[in-house]
Amino acid sequence: xxxxxxxxxxxxxxxxxxxxxxxxxxxxxxxxxxxxxxxxxxxxxxxxxxxxxxxxxxxxxxxxxxxxxxxxxxxxxxxxxxxxxxxxxxxxxxxxxxxx
Amino acid sequence: xxxxxxxxxxxxxxxxxxxxxxxxxxxxxxxxxxxxxxxxxxxxxxxxxxxxxxxxxxxxxxxxxxxxxxxxxxxxxxxxxxxxxxxxxxxxxxxxxxxx
DNA sequence: CCTATTTTTGCCAGTATTTGACAAGTCAAT
DNA sequence: ATTGACTTGTCAAATACTGGCAAAAATAGG
Numbered sequence: 137x138x139x140x141x142x143x144x145x146x147x148x149x150x151x152x153x154x155x156x157x158x159x160x161x162x163x164x165x166x167x168x169x170x171x172x173x174x175x176x177x178x179x180x181x182x183x184x185x186x187x188x189x190x191x192x193x194x195x196x197x198x199x200x201x202x203x204x205x206x207x208x209x210x211x212x213x214x215x216x217x218x219x220x221x222x223x224x225x226x227x228x229x230x231x232x233x234x235x236x
Numbered sequence: 237x238x239x240x241x242x243x244x245x246x247x248x249x250x251x252x253x254x255x256x257x258x259x260x261x262x263x264x265x266x267x268x269x270x271x272x273x274x275x276x277x278x279x280x281x282x283x284x285x286x287x288x289x290x291x292x293x294x295x296x297x298x299x300x301x302x303x304x305x306x307x308x309x310x311x312x313x314x315x316x317x318x319x320x321x322x323x324x325x326x327x328x329x330x331x332x333x334x335x336x
Numbered sequence: 337c338c339t340a341t342t343t344t345t346g347c348c349a350g351t352a353t354t355t356g357a358c359a360a361g362t363c364a365a366t
Numbered sequence: 367a368t369t370g371a372c373t374t375g376t377c378a379a380a381t382a383c384t385g386g387c388a389a390a391a392a393t394a395g396g
Contacts, residue, residue: 140324140328155341155342155343156342156343157341157342157343165384165385165386166385166386166387167342167343167344168343168344168345168385168386168387168388169384169385169386170343171342171343171344171345172344172345174343175344177345178383178384179383197317200315200317200321201317201320201321201324202321202324204311204312204315204317204318204320204321205321205322205324205325205328207311207321208308208311208312208321208322208325209325209328209329211304211307211308211311212304212308212325212329213332215300215304217297217300217301217304218304218329219326219329220297220301220304221300221301221302221304221305221307221308222305222308222322222325222326222329224240224301224302224305225305225308225309225312225322226319226322228240228305228309229309229312229318229319229322232313255370255371255372256371256372257370257371257372265356265357266356266357266358267371267372267373268356268357268358268359268372268373268374269355269356269357271371271372271373271374272373272374275373277374278354278355279354
């Protein structure tokens with residue numbers, strides 16, 4: 137499981153029988169880049185998520201969540217203290233919410 | 237709460253009554269940089285964490301956890317889907333652990 | 337097997353981001 | 367006013383990321 141986001145959009149694209157060639161131009165990139173994105177070798181830009189969500193007829197939030205998860209995972213993937221760090225971060229988020 | 241790591245090392249440094257000037261050279265940087273790190277304007281390099289942990293006489297793991305938390309937080313801080321993404325990431329980590 | 341099409345990979349130059357180093361600044365104590 | 371600690375801004379160098387192309391590899395159909 138390299139990239140959850142990449143795997144998801146690939147699955148969606150294949151289910152709809154679309155080719156990279158058909159989608160890539162809508163995201164203003166070539167097929168090579170989109171291929172890399174699906175394989176997790178590149179990251180889609182955050183602001184392009186709504187666009188691809190619309191193309192694939194899925195909610196932007198769903199894709200955004202996976203995309204964010206990939207970003208987080210990139211930080212912690214080889215860290216033995218990943219879980220502890222996640223805990224601390226969650227606490228910080230809670231703290232922040234309470235304040236506003 | 238800008239940077240948990242930065243706040244922590246500052247607190248430790250002050251508790252031990254050390255000056256930036258005393259510590260910075262041990263990390264091969266100037267006081268300006270270390271000041272920024274304590275204020276969360278720059279990130280300490282991952283491989284320097286054990287060094288500063290030793291200087292401040294605290295466990296490397298403790299500092300590493302805070303440092304990682306800062307990295308994660310930088311990714312999710314303004315994201316409404318932060319919590320969902322964290323959940324997904326944790327699940328992914330669990331899945332990975334099960335495999336090995 | 338041969339061909340056409342899709343997907344993947346590697347490379348490179350351009351762009352953007354981060355870093356290190358320095359200089360000048362503020363601030364507090366005396 | 368001077369000193370020492372810390373902070374801030376700037377800028378060039380180093381680093382990382384991206385887009386685009388070309389060529390290779392995989393896949394599908396005859």
